[in-house]
Each structure stands twice: as structure tokens, then as C-alpha cells.
Amino acid sequence: MRKFFPLLALLVVALPSMAQTKLNGAGATFPYPIYSKWFNEYHNVHSDIEINYQSIGSGGGIRQVTAGTVDFGASDGPMTDQQLKEAKVRILHLPTVLGSVVPAYNIPGFKGELKFTPDVLAGIYLGKITSWNDAAIAKVNPGVSLPNQSIVVVHRSDGSGTTYIWTDYLTKVSPEWSSQVGKGTSVRWPVGLGAKGNEGVAGMVRQMEGAFGYVELIYALQNNISFGTVRNAAGEFVKASLESTTAAAASVKTMPADFRVSITNAPGKEAYPISSFTWLLVPAEWKDKTKQQVIVDFLNWMLDKGQTMTTQLNYAPLPDVVKEKEREAIKSIK
Amino acid sequence: MGAAREPHIPDGQPTGQSFGAAAATRSNQPDSSKVPFVNQTREAPAWKKSVINLDSGFKGLMLVAALVVLGIVGLIVAELMQGSALAWQKFGIHFFFGSEWDPVSGGFGALPFIYGTVVSSLVALFIAVPLAVAVAVFVTEMCPKPLRRPISYATELLAAIPSVIYGLWAIFILVPILRVHVEPWLMKYFSWTGLFTGPAYGIGMLAAGVVLAIMIVPIISSITREVLAVVPQPQREAALALGATRWEMIRMAVLRNARAGIMGAVILGLGRALGETMAVTMVIGNSPSIAKSLLAPGYTMASVIANEFNEATSDLHRSALIEIGLALFIVTIIVNILAGLMVWTVTRGTPARTNA
Numbered sequence: 148m149r150k151f152f153p154l155l156a157l158l159v160v161a162l163p164s165m166a167q168t169k170l171n172g173a174g175a176t177f178p179y180p181i182y183s184k185w186f187n188e189y190h191n192v193h194s195d196i197e198i199n200y201q202s203i204g205s206g207g208g209i210r211q212v213t214a215g216t217v218d219f220g221a222s223d224g225p226m227t228d229q230q231l232k233e234a235k236v237r238i239l240h241l242p243t244v245l246g247s248v249v250p251a252y253n254i255p256g257f258k259g260e261l262k263f264t265p266d267v268l269a270g271i272y273l274g275k276i277t278s279w280n281d282a283a284i285a286k287v288n289p290g291v292s293l294p295n296q297s298i299v300v301v302h303r304s305d306g307s308g309t310t311y312i313w314t315d316y317l318t319k320v321s322p323e324w325s326s327q328v329g330k331g332t333s334v335r336w337p338v339g340l341g342a343k344g345n346e347g348v349a350g351m352v353r354q355m356e357g358a359f360g361y362v363e364l365i366y367a368l369q370n371n372i373s374f375g376t377v378r379n380a381a382g383e384f385v386k387a388s389l390e391s392t393t394a395a396a397a398s399v400k401t402m403p404a405d406f407r408v409s410i411t412n413a414p415g416k417e418a419y420p421i422s423s424f425t426w427l428l429v430p431a432e433w434k435d436k437t438k439q440q441v442i443v444d445f446l447n448w449m450l451d452k453g454q455t456m457t458t459q460l461n462y463a464p465l466p467d468v469v470k471e472k473e474r475e476a477i478k479s480i481k
Numbered sequence: 482m483g484a485a486r487e488p489h490i491p492d493g494q495p496t497g498q499s500f501g502a503a504a505a506t507r508s509n510q511p512d513s514s515k516v517p518f519v520n521q522t523r524e525a526p527a528w529k530k531s532v533i534n535l536d537s538g539f540k541g542l543m544l545v546a547a548l549v550v551l552g553i554v555g556l557i558v559a560e561l562m563q564g565s566a567l568a569w570q571k572f573g574i575h576f577f578f579g580s581e582w583d584p585v586s587g588g589f590g591a592l593p594f595i596y597g598t599v600v601s602s603l604v605a606l607f608i609a610v611p612l613a614v615a616v617a618v619f620v621t622e623m624c625p626k627p628l629r630r631p632i633s634y635a636t637e638l639l640a641a642i643p644s645v646i647y648g649l650w651a652i653f654i655l656v657p658i659l660r661v662h663v664e665p666w667l668m669k670y671f672s673w674t675g676l677f678t679g680p681a682y683g684i685g686m687l688a689a690g691v692v693l694a695i696m697i698v699p700i701i702s703s704i705t706r707e708v709l710a711v712v713p714q715p716q717r718e719a720a721l722a723l724g725a726t727r728w729e730m731i732r733m734a735v736l737r738n739a740r741a742g743i744m745g746a747v748i749l750g751l752g753r754a755l756g757e758t759m760a761v762t763m764v765i766g767n768s769p770s771i772a773k774s775l776l777a778p779g780y781t782m783a784s785v786i787a788n789e790f791n792e793a794t795s796d797l798h799r800s801a802l803i804e805i806g807l808a809l810f811i812v813t814i815i816v817n818i819l820a821g822l823m824v825w826t827v828t829r830g831t832p833a834r835t836n837a
Contacts, residue, residue: 204791206799224794299682304767304784306584306792329585332792340684340778341767343788350652355660355682 168441173201174208174221177308177363178425181244181462182221185453189445196441205308205332212238212428218438220428223308224315224332225407237431239480240406241446241473243453245463247364247392247422248312249374251349254279255356256294261375262287262384265412265420268377269321271298271359273328274338279357287378301351301360304341306332312423313361316411320420364392365461379420380412389463391419397466406469406476422463432481439480446477558810565804567797576804582769584789589801591808593769597686597779598812601761602754604690604775605697610747612694613701614736620702621709622731633706640699648763651692656683656764659691664776678774682766687775689765693757697750704749708742709735741828748820755813758783782809 172182179202186198203211205222212220213234225240250263267283270276276283279293303310314330328334342348345366352358353372364387367374376384385391398415399408412420429446433439450470457464465473562569568576568589579590620632660683667677667687712735720734721727736743758781766778767788782805793799 206790206792206794209794227794230794297680299680304762305788306790308792331585332794333584333789333798335581335583335585336768339768340682341780341788343762343767347652347763351684354653354657 167195168197168437170196170198170218170438170441170445171201172198172208172219172221172427173203173211173217174428175205175223175308175425176202177223177246178221178244178462181457181460184456184460185449188452188456189448192448193444196445198445204306205311206306208428212430215430219430219442221426222428223423223425224311225409225426226428239429239431239476240426241429241476242396242406242424242465242469243427243449244457245392245396245410245422245424245465246308246312247387247395247419247463248309248316248361249364249367249387249421250359250377251352251362251367251372251374252359253352253354253356254293255296257291258373259291260373260386261291262378263375264378265316265320269317269324272300272302272317272337272339273321273324274300296357299355299358300336300339301342301348301355301358302336302339303345303348303361304343307344308332308423308425309345309361309363310334312411312421315409315423316421319409319412364388364463368461377420379416379418380414381416381418383416385417385419387419387421389458389461391417392422392463393466394418395420395422396424396463396469402469402472404476406473429480431479443477443480446480447474450474450477558807561803561807561810565800565807567800568804569800571797572801576801577808580769580771582785584793584795584798587795587797589797589804591782591805593771594780594782594785594805595808595812596771597765597769598755598781598783598809600775601686601689601693601765601779601781602751604686605693605754606747606751608691608694609697609701609750613698613746613750614705614743616698616702617705617709618731618735620706622735623727633703636699636702638699639695640703644696644757644760645763647692647696648760651688651760651764655691656688659683659688668776675773676775679772679776681776682778684764684766684778685776686765686772686779689761689779689781690775692760692764693754696757696760697753700753701746701750704746705739705743708739708746712738741824744820744824744827748817748824751816751820752813755809755816756783758787762787782806782812 179200182200182202186200190197200221205224208217208220208222209226209230211217213230215235220238221243223246226234226238231238250268252261254261261284264283264287267276267287270281270283276298278295278297280295284293285291311330311332314324314328314334317324317328318330319325328337340351342351342360345362348360349362349366349370349372352360352362362372362374366372367387374387376386379385394415395410395413395418398413398418399410400414402408406424406426408424410422410424413422427446429442433442450465450473454464454470572579572589576589577591577595579588580592581588581590582593583589616632616636620629624632660681664677664681664683664687668681671677716734716738717730720730725733761781762784765781765784767780767784768778769780769785770777772779786802786805786809790799790802793802
């Protein structure tokens with residue numbers, strides 16, 4: 148034992164010097180897989196830097212960064228003006244990757260790809276379109292005969308960024324949805340059953356005849372769930388993919404300086420309309436200059452090297468226009 | 482159940498001794514506690530003093546332990562009240578009677594959740610109590626010896642399965658069975674009750690009740706088993722000697738004697754059902770509505786907290802969720818009081834009346 152003591156002492160002294168700078172972040176669960184990959188890869192390149200991220204949910208991320216208990220937060224929905232005002236420091240929204248949400252269905256005797264218009268999606272979720280052979284669905288799907296089967300609407304029961312994107316889209320395309328329900332991570336659903344998580348919604352859609360639900364594109368791709376196309380603002384029926392999601396972000400005409408923008412129903416011809424950024428919430432002023440340097444370096448690395456890792460995890464990368472603009476914004480972190 | 486395990490409680494001597502060391506009673510005679518507690522004289526020798534110190538110290542420690550529990554409950558209440566202050570200011574007492582739940586526009590009421598919690602728990606009790614008591618009676622009264630242990634182990638094993646596993650099992654196995662076989666049957670023959678109407682989703686209040694029932698069977702049956710085991714053997718023999726059949730003996734001599742304990746077991750099971758979160762969330766349908774039909778989706782208090790707390794961004798929403806926690810606390814207290822009253826009314830009479 149005595150022999151080991153100096154060794155042990157050396158280890159105790161050496162450990163902190165090996166990982167000198169530690170950053171703590173918390174927030175959204177949706178980008179967690181890519182974030183943890185980034186932080187891991189970054190640690191492999193810069194062994195003296197360790198970034199911890201806890202996926203506690205967007206709400207928790209916003210609260211913690213507002214209170215200053217973490218170095219940075221993360222959220223699937225932008226902070227409101229009110230929330231920004233309450234924060235002790237100025238907080239920047241920095242987009243990292245894109246996600247989109249797709250409509251999935253289980254219609255007995257039908258295996259093809261269904262087309263959806265905004266009106267149909269809103270109608271189903273408002274409880275106005277209740278059967279698969281409704282004229283509104285038949286109209287945009289000529290040549291497809293759908294059964295007289297009632298639609299079982301499935302939505303997320305847990306508060307989530309996926310629900311935020313879905314309801315944000317419905318709010319934009321349907322005045323009735325906007326006035327009756329609105330957008331949020333949890334809303335008052337007019338109809339339907341609530342299921343927990345993407346897996347819950349997907350599971351329910353799979354086993355219940357006539358079911359219709361929304362799931363994240365990543366989840367649908369990883370689990371080979373077939374989903375329909377949606378008509379975008381340019382009038383094209385677009386199938387969700389990593390490319391069409393990135394195209395949605397690229398087609399936004401006026402990107403605000405603080406990146407707090409909803410890109411649902413984007414104008415581009417190839418744009419998939421139910422897409423969204425997910426953001427890192429980074430304070431603009433840092434007292435600890437070492438940490439400030441680390442976060443700036445990391446963010447630049449994320450825009451550069453990090454973006455190349457996104458597609459293998461099925462996240463849509465940022466378009467070049469956004470990357471350029473973001474580099475400018477990162478310079479303002481003091 | 483305590484009665485059966487009491488003999489296993491170690492006698493006070495070693496406990497007192499180690500405690501004496503902990504309390505650091507500066508005794509001149511470290512071995513004093515080993516001196517038998519007899520032959521006391523008026524002079525109160527040194528060893529007796531140390532025993533008294535030891536005793537009062539022990540009492541103090543136990544008092545502290547008891548106060549800690551009270552303190553924790555007090556802190557929970559204080560924290561819940563503080564956290565829910567915002568919602569309380571906005572909605573007042575109407576929070577508990579309102580049935581709207583709209584996180585976007587900021588209207589919150591807890592009634593659908595209170596209803597869902599109570600109803601799903603009652604459905605669970607309705608299914609679980611007869612089953613659990615039957616298992617306990619079988620094991621203690623009529624089970625062939627080699628089967629006794631396997632059955633006891635199996636029921637207790639049910640209690641060790643995590644609730645998320647129950648939830649997954651329910652989604653993939655139970656819900657399809659309910660949807661395809663059970664619910665159409667219920668709708669066909671019992672729709673006149675009004676309890677089984679509407680589309681058969683499989684998911685809903687009934688599914689939640691069935692899962693909860695399976696989860697609370699072990700706790701009810703294992704406690705009931707222990708209660709039945711301590712019913713004095715002569716009671717059984719006396720009943721049989723008077724010409725009772727086995728069923729009459731069980732009903733009059735065993736169950737009647739054990740009813741207070743069985744009631745206690747049921748209350749513990751109910752407590753678990755009220756607070757269960759994950760398995761219920763996965764099958765109840767999570768729709769904050771009050772429907773008479775048990776096939777319709779519902780929502781419980783624990784589920785809505787688990788579902789929405791993480792992503793609740795507005796302060797009012799978060800405050801309302803904390804107030805739901807307070808409501809759950811109050812409902813639990815009310816249920817406990819009611820249960821206490823029930824135990825009291827059940828046990829008021831003489832232990833075993835023969836006219837039953």
C-alpha cells in the first residue's frame with residue numbers, strides 16, 4: 148500500500164490538470180445524440196476540455212441558463228421575449244442542427260405514400276376530418292381508394308419539441324387551429340389519444356387500425372416507418388428528408404440576427420414545411436475568459452467539423468447561409 | 482404483517498450497547514450495560530445512572546427519527562405550497578374543480594386528473610382485491626405444501642418488476658387483447674351500464690386499471706397472507722368442530738378475524754395505485770377529459786406531472802403542475818382518512834360473530 152501512495156498522489160494531482168476546463172450544459176432531448184457525439188469528439192481532439200450535457204428537456208434548459216446554473220442551455224423552441232428579459236445575461240440563440248416531423252399512418256389495406264395538404268392535417272387534428280375516405284383526403288390523392296375507417300388521432304403526451312414543431316406548423320397554416328389551440332410543447336388537443344415519446348406514438352400507430360400520428364423524421368428513418376408527403380408553401384408535395392429539411396432552412400428569406408425564427412411552412416420549392424432549428428442558448432458575456440474561449444472554439448468547430456457528422460446520425464445539417472451568419476454571431480461572444 | 486415478524490426483532494441489549502457508545506456517555510464502567518437489570522438499590526449506583534442516560538439518549542434518538550419524518554412531510558407541503566403559489570393566486574380553489582387544461586392560453590384545472598387517478602385506482606382495486614385475497618386464502622388455507630412456496634415467490638416476484646416493464650407489456654400485449662377481444666364483448670353485453678361505450682381503442686381507463694391491478698396484487702396478497710397466518714389455529718379448529726364446512730370456516734373464523742388487516746393491505750395497495758406513474762401513462766391515453774365510459778382515454782395526476790414538467794416553459798404551467806402535486810397529496814390524505822374510518826367501522830364489532 149505504501150508503495151502505491153506516491154502513485155496515488157500523482158494521480159490525484161494529475162487528473163485535474165488533464166481536464167482543466169469543464170463546461171456544463173443542459174436542455175433539449177431531441178439533439179442529445181448529436182450533442183453527445185460532438186462533445187465526445189471534441190474531447191478526443193482537445194483532451195483538456197470536457198463538456199457535459201444533460202438532456203433534461205428544453206424547459207429545463209431555458210430555466211437553468213436563465214438562472215445561470217449551467218454554462219449554456221439548449222432548446223427546441225426559441226425563448227420568448229419575456230424569458231429573455233428575465234435572464235441575468237444576454238442570451239444568444241445559435242442553431243446547431245435541424246429536425247423535422249412527419250405524418251405517419253396505419254390504414255388497413257393501404258401501403259402506399261399518402262399526400263397531405265395543410266388543410267387536411269389541420270382538419271384531422273381539429274377533429275373535423277374523422278374518416279379516411281373523407282373527400283378532402285381523396286381530392287389530393289386521386290386514384291387511391293381509402294376505406295371507410297375512422298381516424299384515430301395520436302399525439303405526444305409528454306411535453307416535447309416535436310409537438311412544438313407540429314403545432315407551430317398547424318398554427319401557421321390554419322387560422323382555426325391558431326385561435327382554438329395554438330402552439331407549445333404541450334397543448335390542449337381537441338381530439339385524440341396521447342402516447343409517450345416517439346416510440347409510444349409510433350407503436351400506437353403501428354398497432355391500431357386507422358391511426359394517424361406525428362413522429363420525428365429521425366425516428367421514422369431509423370425504424371423504417373413509412374410516412375406521407377406534405378404540400379409546402381410553394382404548392383409542391385415534398386417528402387421529408389435530410390435534404391428537404393436543410394432546404395427549408397436555406398429558403399428562409401430574412402434570417403433575423405438572433406436566429407429566433409420558425410422555419411415551418413418555409414417558402415422554398417424543395418423545402419419540407421414541418422421543420423425547425425434546434426438551438427444552443429449561449430450567454431453573450433462571460434466572466435471566465437478561459438471558458439469563453441473554449442465555447443467560442445467549440446462553436447466554430449461545430450459549424451465546421453461538427454456539421455459533417457450530422458448526417459450519419461440522421462440530423463439535417465445547417466445550410467451554408469446560416470453557417471456564415473452564425474460565425475458572425477459567435478464573434479460577439481465576449 | 483408486523484405480528485408475524487415480531488419475533489425476529491433482536492432484543493434490546495446489543496442495540497442499547499452500541500447506542501451507548503454513540504451517545505458517548507462518559508461511563509466509568511464500559512461494561513455496565515451488561516449488568517443484569519435487577520437488584521436495584523436506593524443509592525443508584527454508577528451503572529444505573531449510565532443505564533438511565535442510555536435510555537434517555539435512546540429515547541432522544543428515536544424522537545429525532547420521528548421528527549425527521551414529520552419534518553420531511555412538512556417540507557414537502559411547504560415546498561408544494563410555495564411552488565404552486567402562482568397558480569393558486571390565479572385560480573384559487575377553482576383549480577381543483579376546473580376541467581380545462583390549456584398550457585398555451587394558460588387555463589388550468591385539476592378535476593380531470595383527480596377523476597382519472599381515483600377512477601383508475603378504483604378499477605384496479607375492484608379487480609385486484611378479490612384476486613389477491615383469493616390467492617392469500619388459497620396459499621394459507623388449502624394449498625398443498627409443495628406449491629405454497631412457489632406461489633408465494635411468484636406473487637412477490639410480480640412486485641419486483643419495474644413499472645415501465647408493465648407499461649411496455651401492457652402496450653404490446655394487454656392493449657391489443659383488450660381492443661380485439663375484451664372491449665367488444667363488454668360493449669356488447671354491458672353497454673347498458675354506460676360504463677362500456679364508445680370506440681374500443683384498447684387504450685384507456687380500463688387498460689390502466691388492469692395494469693394497476695396486476696401491480697398491486699402482490700402487495701395486497703402478501704400482506705393478507707401474513708395476516709391470515711396469524712389467525713389463531715384454535716379458531717379454525719373450533720369452527721370445524723362446530724360443523725362448519727371449509728368455506729364456512731374460512732369465512733367465519735379466518736377472514737372475519739383478519740378483516741382489519743386485509744383492509745390495511747387494501748389501503749397499501751390503493752396507495753401504490755394512486756401514485757403509480759409510468760405504467761399508467763403508457764396506457765391511459767393521456768387525454769384530460771371526464772368520460773363515464775371506462776373505455777375512453779383519461780389522465781392521472783402523477784402522469785401529467787411526469788409528462789409535462791420537463792418541457793413546461795411558462796411559470797404558470799409549472800406552478801399548475803406543482804399544484805397538481807399538492808392535489809395528489811391532498812387526495813392521498815383524504816383516502817387515508819377514509820380508509821382509517823373504514824377500518825374503524827369494520828373492527829368496531831366483536832372479533833368473530835357467528836351470525837355472519
